[in-house]
Structure formats: structure tokens, C-alpha cells
Amino acid sequence: MIAAQRQAEILRLLGDTGTARISDLSDRLGVSLETVRRDVKILVSDGSVVRRHGGIMLPTALREAPFDRRMRENATAKRLIARLMARTIGDGESVMLDTGSTTSFLARELLERRRLTVVTNSPDIARLLATVNGNAVHMAGGALDSDSGAALGLSAIEFVSRFWVDHAVISAGALHGARGIMDYRLEEAEFARAVLSRGARRVVVCDASKFDRPGLVQVCGWEGIETLVTDRPPPAEARAALDAAGVRLLLPERRAEG
Helix, strand or coil: CHHHHHHHHHHHHHHHCCCEEEHHHHHHCCHHHHHHHHHHHHHHHHHCCEEEEEEEHHHHHHHHHHHHHHCCCHHHHHHHHHHHHCCCCCCCCCEECCCCHHHHHHHHHHHHHCCEECCCCCCCCHHHCCCCCCEEEEEEECCEEECCCCEHHHHHHHHHHCCCCCEEEEEECECCCCEEEEECCCCHHHHHHCCCCCCCEEEEEEEEHEEECCCEEEECCHHHHEEEHHHHCCCCCHHHHHHHHHCCEEEECEEECC
């Protein structure tokens, strides 16, 4: 693959994933780190990409709202996770979903289900599922987040606390081996904790890029969930903690463990 082809492929990959690290591009393209760095230097110099947070992204991504950007980042992994999780939810069952890019991908996979009862604080999820297949959708109210438009705060928590569902599913900002499920905002962590308290089955859906991030606010320890659905095996510390807490690990492509 010549330089021009590699650079075109880098741009294509960024269009799919939103951001990429040099090491990931090296693996995908099958070339050395130094070769990728030279290609990236050219793309940065002509304005095709920008450096951001230890990686690179398309300039258009900088103008997106943070939630829209998260919907683009690791989209393939999130879609695989959502597809796997959706297989565990049947017609006529009830599910509670917090706001998050991975739970939004899950909502898209649930378009194939019928007669669901859905409880959520996410307008994206509510819009997707409210008018199809005989679903009943209950949308929490309260103060709306300026990024995702999701309802947060005491009113939203009190609303979801009225329900008991088959599947309580949250996303997460970070997964830490010692601390468990973490987030970066108090309001989102509090709402996620409330969601988990209302499910017969308590699930986190989260791509593997969130492992070993410290987060800021603890949602719960590993013992607070029943199942983790992710796209790659977790690091050793996190896996040991999952096993100790009896958490079931589900991975795509039939690689289910636990």
C-alpha cells in the first residue's frame, strides 16, 4: 500500500470510528508506527486531520456536540455490544435504559422487538422506540442535559423509581478494576445507580476503551451488577474483580464467559 492509499484509508477509518490512536492505525494498516506517524504528519499539515487527546480525528468532529461525537467513537464495537445485548431481551419484556452512546445503539437493535415496555431518560431512545411495534415507552422528566438532552436530577430519579423492569441497562464512563463502574458526572452516576436498583437483571454495556479509566464518581462496585457486555476481554485486574463478584461477562462472536 503506497502512502496515498494509506492516508486515504486513515481518513476512511476516522470516518467510521471518530478518533484513532497511532498504535491502532499501525495494527489496522499492517505498517510500522513510524510509517503511520509520517502519514499522520502529512494529514495534519494539510488540515485533513487534527491531533486530539493522544490520537487524531477529523476536523468536523471538533464541531460536533460531545454526545454526537461519542456516537461516532468506537461505533463498530458499540454496535456489536448492542447486538449481543439485544439477543438477551425478548418480545414483551421490560427494559430501563440510561442515556449513553452504547445504550442508544442498543435501542436501535431493539427496533426488531415487539411490545416492549421501555423506561428511559434519553430523548433519543424514547423517539426511536415510542411509535413502533406496539411498544410502551415511559420518558423521565426533569432538568435536561445541555449535551444529550437527557433528563437528570431528583425528578428523573423519582420517576424511574416507580418501575420494576426485567432488564436494567446502563452505559458507563469508566470501568476500574478496583472501584467498579465509574462516571465523570455526579448527576449521570446518580441516575445510573437508580436504574440499576430497578432491574431484575442489572447490566452494563460498555466498550473496552473504558477499562482502566479512573473516572470521578462511583456508580457501584462490581457486586452491583449481574452482567457486563463488552467487546474485548478486560485487563487482568478487572477480570479478577469480575470473577470475585460473580459478574457474568458477555463478549461478541459467541465468546461468552462467566
